[in-house]
Amino acid sequence: MSEDVVRDEQEVQRQNYSEKEKTEIFDNEFMPHVDSMYNFGYRLTFDEDDAKDLVQDTYLKAFRFINSFQRGTNAKAWLFRILKNSFINEFRKKSKQPSKVDYSEVEQYYNSDDAGENITTDLRIETVQHMIGDEISGALNAIPVDFRTVIILSDLEGFTYEEMSKILDIPIGTVRSRLHRARNMLKEKLAVYAKEMGYNKES
Amino acid sequence: MSDFTDWFKDTFKVCYCEQGNLVDKDRFSEIVQLVLDNEADEESMAIFQKKISSCVKSNFTFENEKCMRDEIQKKLATHRKEIPNDLAQAIRKSVNL
Numbered sequence: 269m270s271e272d273v274v275r276d277e278q279e280v281q282r283q284n285y286s287e288k289e290k291t292e293i294f295d296n297e298f299m300p301h302v303d304s305m306y307n308f309g310y311r312l313t314f315d316e317d318d319a320k321d322l323v324q325d326t327y328l329k330a331f332r333f334i335n336s337f338q339r340g341t342n343a344k345a346w347l348f349r350i351l352k353n354s355f356i357n358e359f360r361k362k363s364k365q366p367s368k369v370d371y372s373e374v375e376q377y378y379n380s381d382d383a384g385e386n387i388t389t390d391l392r393i394e395t396v397q398h399m400i401g402d403e404i405s406g407a408l409n410a411i412p413v414d415f416r417t418v419i420i421l422s423d424l425e426g427f428t429y430e431e432m433s434k435i436l437d438i439p440i441g442t443v444r445s446r447l448h449r450a451r452n453m454l455k456e457k458l459a460v461y462a463k464e465m466g467y468n469k470e471s
Numbered sequence: 472m473s474d475f476t477d478w479f480k481d482t483f484k485v486c487y488c489e490q491g492n493l494v495d496k497d498r499f500s501e502i503v504q505l506v507l508d509n510e511a512d513e514e515s516m517a518i519f520q521k522k523i524s525s526c527v528k529s530n531f532t533f534e535n536e537k538c539m540r541d542e543i544q545k546k547l548a549t550h551r552k553e554i555p556n557d558l559a560q561a562i563r564k565s566v567n568l
Contacts, residue, residue, distance in 0.1 A: 291568060299559065306554045320555055324562055331566040393535065396542045401550030404543055422508065423544050429474070429510050440474045444510070448501050454543070 283335045290334050297343040298330055304344065304425055305351055311420050312355050312413060322359055326351040345427065349435045352417070391459040395467045399458070407457035415450035422447055473512040475505055483518060493528045503536045 285293065305326060309319035329350050330337070337346055396404070408416055421427045421435060429447075433440040461467075479502065486499045493499055505511045506519055523530040 294566065294568060299562075302559055302562070303551075303554050306558060307551050310552045316552075316555070319552075320558055320561075323558065324565055327562045328565050391539070393538045393542060396539060396546075399546065401546040404546045405550045408547065423540075424547055429508065441478070444475065444478075444501075444505065447508075448504055451504065451540075455539070458543075 281338055283338065285335060285339075289339075290331070293334060293337065293339060293343075294331060297337075297339070298327065298347060301344045301347055305347060308348060308351060308420060308425070309355075311409070311416065313359065314409065318359065322351060322354060325354050325358075329354070342431065344425075345431045345435055348421070348425070348427075352435055391455045391462065395462045396458065398467050399462070403461060404458065407454055407461055410457050411450065411453045415446065415453055418443065418447045419450050419454060473510065473515075475510060476512055476515060479505065479511060479515040479518075483515075483522075491526070493526060493532070496532060499529065499532055500536055503533050506533075507537060507540055 302323065305323045306319055309322040309326075310316065313319050313322060326347060330347055337343065408419060411419075417436070418432060421432050422429075427435065429440050429443045432443045436443070438446070482498055482502055486493060486495045486502065488494045502511075502519065506516065511519065523533050
């Protein structure tokens with residue numbers, strides 16, 4: 269499945285790299301992103317071995333379809349797109365994980381007219397300042413994967429809306445709205461957590 | 472003209488009442504997001520800057536969102552997983568490099 273995506277992306281500009289060029293591209297344009305790829309994989313799967321498998325699989329596909337990659341273009345976005353598709357099309361099935369929250373249902377809810385009225389994030393900056401990375405990371409991990417993904421891509425990996433639109437295969441307007449919903453969801457999780465931990469009490 | 476020029480104008484309008492007071496904080500936070508993500512075009516940015524320099528509530532909302540975003544990003548960025556030592560080698564091996 270993801271092979272099709274890789275092929276479709278730049279079929280019209282198919283390259284014919286020599287073995288030496290392939291190695292150069294792989295080493296200089298693909299390999300520098302291993303760290304980001306692994307962290308993305310881990311935040312999707314929550315499992316070190318699964319993240320490792322996902323990253324290896326992504327690089328294997330990237331190498332197999334290297335002629336579909338145009339040198340000097342955005343290798344990181346290209347790799348993220350392959351990894352995301354591998355996760356959706358293969359990993360979720362293979363892992364036989366219990367079914368996750370149905371994204372369409374969640375987005376439908378959050379896109380409904382009255383959704384905004386339910387978003388009351390009583391979260392103060394001082395509260396977030398008290399939190400450690402672990403706690404914020406835990407809140408991020410608790411939101412549905414499709415919403416978590418846009419926060420990771422934007423806030424951790426620095427992708428633009430246009431790049432995210434290509435990685436996720438969704439219109440750019442959906443990137444904007446999904447990101448907004450995702451950030452509100454994260455704030456809600458943090459607010460609930462802060463309340464449970466008593467972070468909101470005046471000192 | 473960016474992808475969000477029209478969206479910005481339409482959304483900006485509904486954020487304020489006739490007197491120019493901020494009445495829809497949630498919609499305004501969508502605009503703030505666009506600005507903080509550097510996705511607003513120059514014209515939209517100029518409109519935004521003009522407003523936050525004259526409207527205390529808008530300015531407060533913007534600064535609050537900005538600080539919150541910075542804090543969350545900073546803490547998430549420090550919370551990264553170390554990649555396994557053998558991963559890069561395993562990748563090279565799998566593609567015969």
